Amino acid sequence: MTSELLERALVEEATKKSGLIWVRAASADDAGSPAVPARALWHVWHEGAAYVVGDGPGEQPLPGLADGGDAVVTVRSKDKGGRIVSWPARVAELTPGTPEWEGAVAELKGKRLNALDGEAMPERWRRECRVLRLEPRGGTVPLPSDSQAAPPPPSPAVTRRPIPAALPRLLRRKRR
Structure with missing residues (x-):
C-alpha cells in the first residue's frame, strides 16, 4: 500500500512540475515498437490527471490518442531534461x-x-479541438532503456534562406 501511494505521489509531483510530457498511444501488446511514436505535449495537471488540448488549427497534434x-x-525533469517516471494512462475525451x-x-x-x-481561445477549442484527460491507472512502468529518438514528423516549416556566406567569419572574429 505504501509503495502505491509513493508511486502516485511521484507521478503527480513529477507531472505537475514538468512543462512537457511525452505521450504515446499504447500498442495492443505494448511489447513491440509502437505504431505512433511518442509525442512531446504541453499539459496541465488538474484534479488528479494530465490534460492536453490539440488536433485543431494552431494546436499540438494528438496522434493515436482515442477516447477510452x-x-x-x-x-521529464524540467531542470535537467532527463526522464523521471513513466506511467500508464486511460485517455478520456471531454x-x-x-x-x-x-x-x-x-x-x-x-x-x-x-x-x-487570446480570450476567444476557449471558444475555438470548443469548435475545433479536442481536450483529453490522461488519468493515471495503476503504478509506474519501467523507464525506456533506449534513447526513444525518432525522425521529426513532416512539417511545412522551412528555413527561409541560407545563412550569409560571411557569417562564419563574423562569428570567429567575435571569439577573438
Missing part, C-alpha cells in the same frame, strides 16, 4: 460544455503560450 484508449506517459471540460479549459488557458486569439 490507453497511453504511456513519460515525464465533452465541451460540461463542468469538467470548463474546469480543464480554464486551467489550460492559463498555461497556453503565444495564443493568437
Whole structure:
C-alpha cells in the first residue's frame, strides 16, 4: 500500500512540475515498437490527471490518442531534461460544455503560450479541438532503456534562406 501511494505521489509531483510530457498511444501488446511514436505535449495537471488540448488549427497534434484508449506517459525533469517516471494512462475525451471540460479549459488557458486569439481561445477549442484527460491507472512502468529518438514528423516549416556566406567569419572574429 505504501509503495502505491509513493508511486502516485511521484507521478503527480513529477507531472505537475514538468512543462512537457511525452505521450504515446499504447500498442495492443505494448511489447513491440509502437505504431505512433511518442509525442512531446504541453499539459496541465488538474484534479488528479494530465490534460492536453490539440488536433485543431494552431494546436499540438494528438496522434493515436482515442477516447477510452490507453497511453504511456513519460515525464521529464524540467531542470535537467532527463526522464523521471513513466506511467500508464486511460485517455478520456471531454465533452465541451460540461463542468469538467470548463474546469480543464480554464486551467489550460492559463498555461497556453503565444495564443493568437487570446480570450476567444476557449471558444475555438470548443469548435475545433479536442481536450483529453490522461488519468493515471495503476503504478509506474519501467523507464525506456533506449534513447526513444525518432525522425521529426513532416512539417511545412522551412528555413527561409541560407545563412550569409560571411557569417562564419563574423562569428570567429567575435571569439577573438
